[in-house]
Amino acid sequence: MHLPRFYAIIDQDAGRAHGWTVPALARACLDGGARLLQVRAKTISAPELLDLCEQVAGDAAACGAALIVNDRADVARLVPGAGVHVGQDDLPPALARRVVGPGAIVGFSTHTAGQVDAAIAEPISYLAVGPVFSTSTKETGYDEVGLDLVRYAARAVTAAARDRNAPAVPIVAIGGITLGRARAVVDAGAASVAVISDLLVTGDPAARVAAFLAELRD
Numbered sequence: 001m002h003l004p005r006f007y008a009i010i011d012q013d014a015g016r017a018h019g020w021t022v023p024a025l026a027r028a029c030l031d032g033g034a035r036l037l038q039v040r041a042k043t044i045s046a047p048e049l050l051d052l053c054e055q056v057a058g059d060a061a062a063c064g065a066a067l068i069v070n071d072r073a074d075v076a077r078l079v080p081g082a083g084v085h086v087g088q089d090d091l092p093p094a095l096a097r098r099v100v101g102p103g104a105i106v107g108f109s110t111h112t113a114g115q116v117d118a119a120i121a122e123p124i125s126y127l128a129v130g131p132v133f134s135t136s137t138k139e140t141g142y143d144e145v146g147l148d149l150v151r152y153a154a155r156a157v158t159a160a161a162r163d164r165n166a167p168a169v170p171i172v173a174i175g176g177i178t179l180g181r182a183r184a185v186v187d188a189g190a191a192s193v194a195v196i197s198d199l200l201v202t203g204d205p206a207a208r209v210a211a212f213l214a215e216l217r218d
Helices: 012-017 022-032 046-063 073-078 093-100 113-119 146-164 179-187 205-216
Strands: 006-011 036-040 066-070 083-086 106-110 126-129 171-174 192-195
Touching: 006 012, 006 022, 006 171, 006 205, 012 022, 022 036, 022 046, 022 205, 036 046, 046 066, 046 073, 066 073, 073 083, 073 093, 083 093, 093 106, 106 113, 113 126, 113 146, 126 146, 146 171, 146 179, 179 192, 179 205, 192 205
Parallel strands: 006 036, 006 192, 036 066, 066 083, 083 106, 106 126, 126 171, 171 192
Antiparallel strands: none
């Protein structure tokens, strides 16, 4: 699949710390040009998460943007057109795929070379690698993996695609990615960069998204 170069992670806790609700932050990112959004809210109930995602979904659809739900395949299934992103401790990708269906986006987090190798065999739409740099926003239990794991993942998916005579699974890099680091991450092999905290550093997420898009333009 083709992924936009920029992936906005709308994290409830990070946004709240800067005075943003999830729907308002999502709208700002869409206004800035983001066309791939993930709603991430680790501490609320499934009904509350569903309500947030439904609020975001209408704005995303109006812009032609894809919406991803963090962790909860059951919630994603209830939001028209939404996909899901799962981690190493969540529902396995094959089961998440059964929940959301064959046409939905399923993303999967990896943090080691072994996890990358295992993920390639899963029915995923993209493979996420991180934390690329140190971050306090997305706790994974893993140290920063650096650009070397991004390069490894890019080589691994390319080799797997060649063996299967199929398109390569795109790599999403996440964790500590700032505007100044974004180009280096793409140059290392990432198809897309996922950003949480750096969306909020200037107080103007729409302008920050636009700056990322300009930086990542081919």
